[in-house]
Amino acid sequence: EVQLVESGGGLVKPGGSLRLSCAASGFTFSSYSMNWVRQAPGKGLEWVSSISSSSSYIYYADSVKGRFTISRDNAKNSLYLQMNSLRAEDTAVYYCARDRVDYGDYFDYWGQGTLVTVSS
Amino acid sequence: DIQMTQSPSSLSASVGDRVTITCRASQSISSYLNWYQQKPGKAPKLLIYAASSLQSGVPSRFSGSGSGTDFTLTISSLQPEDFATYYCQQSYSTAMYTFGQGTKLEIK
Numbered sequence: 074e075v076q077l078v079e080s081g082g083g084l085v086k087p088g089g090s091l092r093l094s095c096a097a098s099g100f101t102f103s104s105y106s107m108n109w110v111r112q113a114p115g116k117g118l119e120w121v122s123s124i125s126s127s128s129s130y131i132y133y134a135d136s137v138k139g140r141f142t143i144s145r146d147n148a149k150n151s152l153y154l155q156m157n158s159l160r161a162e163d164t165a166v167y168y169c170a171r172d173r174v175d176y177g178d179y180f181d182y183w184g185q186g187t188l189v190t191v192s193s
Numbered sequence: 194d195i196q197m198t199q200s201p202s203s204l205s206a207s208v209g210d211r212v213t214i215t216c217r218a219s220q221s222i223s224s225y226l227n228w229y230q231q232k233p234g235k236a237p238k239l240l241i242y243a244a245s246s247l248q249s250g251v252p253s254r255f256s257g258s259g260s261g262t263d264f265t266l267t268i269s270s271l272q273p274e275d276f277a278t279y280y281c282q283q284s285y286s287t288a289m290y291t292f293g294q295g296t297k298l299e300i301k
Contacts, residue, residue: 108290110237117280117292117293117294117295118229118231118237118280118282118292118295119292120282120289120290120291120292123287123290132287132288132289134289135194168236168237173242175242175243175246176224176242176243176246177224177225177226177227177242177243177284177285178225178287178290179227179239179242179243179282179284180227180229180237180239180282181239181242181248183237183238184236185235185236186236
């Protein structure tokens, strides 16, 4: 059974940092691109970042570029999101999602999410 | 960036109704369009990928159509468990995925 479990969320002050983790199991993690998607309270879904299976290709939304860093450790079946210079508008539930390719990409499995709150 | 616009933003319907949600892309995205369902407090769930392919395990009352810039998600006969928020997502530009703003489907 595919499982994605996020952790690392919490309350942080503006300007602070946080590192999110996503532990994957039930599939060959090293064969899949992975993504972070966030959802601010009461708002819609926003794609944040993606990383290819071997970390060769990394992309970011403009809203986080230069502040967030996505990475992965295929030996540990883990995905990470290092978030620096956090702002109030980064407050959201952060989901990791597996990227499946079959005539286009789609996110076929999602974690349960971890809440990040940026507030003084 | 490719913008995705859903309509309507909200919709009231009854059990048994046929419902259609529309998603429009700001440029042609071929058939690189996915649909997700999200219930309160839960992660999104993939329903349809590549505009019209039904994800495994998703009931056949859900269907998708369209190509280019205009797409639709249809629920042929609403069930109580279908009341949720629905999002479209383009995967034409994999360097910058974008979602629609969502359509909240409520019970009439």
